[in-house]
Amino acid sequence: MEFNSYTLIIGASVVLVISYFFSLISSKTRIPSVLMLIILGMLLREGLHLAGYNKINWMPVLEVLGIVGLILIVLEASIDLKLTRKKTRLILISFTIALISFVVNTILIAFIVQAFIPHIEYIISLVYAMPFSIISSAIVLPSVAHLTEDKREFLIYESTFSDILGIMAFYLLVENVGETNSAMIGMEVTGNIIVTVIISLVVAYALLIGLQKIKKNIKLTLLIAILLLLYSVGKMFHISSLLIILMFGLALANPQIFFRRFFKKHYNPERCSTILNDFKFLTVETAFVVRTFFFVIFGASLAVTSLFHSQVIVLSLISLIVIYGSRWIQFYFVDKKDMYPQVFLAPRGLISVLLFFAIPKELTLPDFEAGILLFIILFSNIIMALSLVRGEKSNKTSELAGHSGTNHENG
Incomplete structure (x- = not known):
């Protein structure tokens, strides 16, 4: 068996077709497709092992897919954020819970990491704890469609934030781990954010005004390329590039807020609406492809045996108790x-994997097993x-009880 061009094309096509059926199964059973994709990756790993391919380095592909996936997730999330006065309270509550959850989970899981791997600085344990403290909007968004409107909106906002x-x-x-002066770190971070916000606003306006004037059909692909370019260049200059992506998404989803006074003459409602709809379609389709290959390759890159190490099981279970315990209290x-x-509903997913593998080599802990990441992702999903299956059954039971009560009264 050889890996030629046709073999790779066939393999990639089969994976995408299987992923599509996984999404159909997920919509019927509420089982996250991420679980099925990771298991598919594990089976692929075993198949390749039997075929004699034991030393495949998946990391370069995983890293590229992760960066593209990260940008698409932030874009997909930001263009779904409608900023209206009516939703101010919902946005504030969801933002507060997202922030508190992230901070509390990061602090507590960092202590757990430090307890299991002694003689490490607390700041490094914080770096390792962060990927486990982020809810995956990529998994939450397609999973909550059947919930009531208020619950669905809350979860969408919370996971996005x-x-x-x-x-x-x-x-x-990560960019400030080596700094010892906390005041300097604060000033540097604040200055970085202010500069990036200004750049982000300029870029957002320039892109939106430019997009409204482009008439060719390739404008959305061009935009994706420009955003990838801006993100990569920003990272090279240590700018918070994700703010650029976030600001553009918010401007595209809420043009009535951004295009006021002087900018109002550059706003074409019909063109902006068309661009938003087209862009949503493009990001959903592209994100599906990237997410599919990312999780399959992630599953293929990890040994299943790592799940059964005592340190993996104990540290993962304690972390899960912290995650859901603190969430219940809030x-x-x-x-x-x-x-x-x-x-x-607090699954971990693509973001957790991406950030875990984005930890710089100089901060890497050789004693920290990647199986912990797989364990937490699998069990949180x-x-x-x-919970979704049980909730759906409870809703059906309540509806049946309500109907029977109504019929009894009518009788």
């Missing part, structure tokens, strides 16, 4: 009566799936 806050905090921390104080199933 969790993604954006977590990603930005991770890269800001929901209890926010909404005591109606916490189910959203308290259990299983918990979400079971």
